[in-house]
Amino acid sequence: MxxxxxxxxxxxxxxxxxxxxxxxxxxxxxxxxxxxxxxxxxxxxxxxxxxxxxxxxxxxxxxxxxxxxxxxxxxxxxREPVHQAVRAMTRACSMGEWEAAQTHRSLLPYLAEEAQEFADQVVAWEQDGDERALLGELGDVLLQVLFHAEIAARRGAFDFQAVAESFVDKLRSRSPYLFDGSTGVVPAQEQERLWAKGKARERQIPPGR
Incomplete structure (x- = not known):
């Protein structure tokens, strides 16, 4: 078979x-x-x-x-790496006693720690150019995003794909030139104007819409 x-x-x-x-x-x-x-x-x-x-x-x-x-x-x-990462996180929370016990709040110290370690590595990278170390620290930050998304998925709220979709929706609202076929360089002043306009529009949308 x-x-x-x-x-x-x-x-x-x-x-x-x-x-x-x-x-x-x-x-x-x-x-x-x-x-x-x-x-x-x-x-x-x-x-x-x-x-x-x-x-x-x-x-x-x-x-x-x-x-x-x-x-x-x-x-x-x-075999896509992002898909494998999401599935690995799902299995970790199913098979690991420690992972299964975590909450958004309990993970906050780890998120802060990994973000700081990445920031420190950026400073070090400016001196030594160690791309592998920079990559590794950024992967640790991604782990935290995956972890929080999996916790949310387990209560039926949202998953990692929804997080990515939320990111894209925000860019569509605040940086429309990325999706409307525009070409060329967008001046920083115009970027700031569009970002503020999109952000203001989002605030007028009722929660859950």
Whole structure:
């Protein structure tokens, strides 16, 4: 049986390498959306060893078949570093007793510490040019963002993707030239004007809208 591991963000996107290689009965792990299941039979040949479709590499059936050496096709987007970082944080909070016990407030000292260490490294980098050290400290700051987003996701508030979307929405509001096809350099004075205008407009939007 071939294991097809899809990206849970875009489960409808089937890897090109899967086409022509899938045949036989199709099974799905429980989290695969119904909309994906409806059309899947059209992609699978009648004859073949069967297909197990999943978005969860930790599912017992997936792990068992992969350990047994059965063919595995993985959506390329799952190998994206940001996706791997988010999934690693999710697993850390599921498997680590310390991580599971943390709250936004309990993590504040770590956020302050990592931010200060990055600031210190910037000063050091100006002298020694150590890019690897700078990268490492910035990764530690990212860890804090991932951690807080995962805590929020576990209470059903928002996740890391929503954090990124919030960032993009803010830029659309305050720096519209990044999205409207503008070209050339935007003067700093115009940037400041647009930023202030967008910020003022955001304050007029009721919370939750």
């Amino acid at each position: 071939t294991v097809l591991l899809l990206d849970d963000r875009w489960p409808s996107l089937i890897p090109l390498e899967a086409h022509g290689r899938l045949g036989g009965p199709v099974e799905f792990t429980e989290e695969v959306p119904v909309r994906v299941r409806w059309n899947f039979q059209d992609l699978v040949a009648a004859q073949g060893p069967g297909v197990l479709v999943s978005t969860n590499e930790a599912d017992p059936r997936v792990r068992s078949r992969v350990r047994a050496g059965e063919p595995l096709i993985v959506a390329e987007s799952r």
